[in-house]
Amino acid sequence: MHLNKPTLENILELLKEKEEASDRSDLTIATFDTPNWAYKQAYRNGYRAAFKAMIHRITYELNSKETPDG
Numbered sequence: 001m002h003l004n005k006p007t008l009e010n011i012l013e014l015l016k017e018k019e020e021a022s023d024r025s026d027l028t029i030a031t032f033d034t035p036n037w038a039y040k041q042a043y044r045n046g047y048r049a050a051f052k053a054m055i056h057r058i059t060y061e062l063n064s065k066e067t068p069d070g
Contacts, residue, residue, distance in 0.1 A: 005065050012058045019051040 003011070026044055031037060 003061075005062065008058050008062050008065075012055060012062070015051055015055050015058070019048060019055065022048055022051065 022044065025031070026041075031040070034040070
């Protein structure tokens with residue numbers, strides 16, 4: 001499936017917003033108020049890794065669309 005540049009840019013912006021929100025939620029002391037905080041942190045790290053992978057892929061696609069052949 002190929003998406004046009006404006007659609008990819010919109011998706012990229014949404015992913016970046018979600019990633020930033022996820023990062024902010026990890027900075028609260030409440031994150032560590034439960035005994036299972038390590039499992040929650042592992043989950044959040046995986047969540048952030050998925051965002052980074054998607055952002056990287058979409059950025060690559062956008063950069064390839066900027067070339068005359070893209």
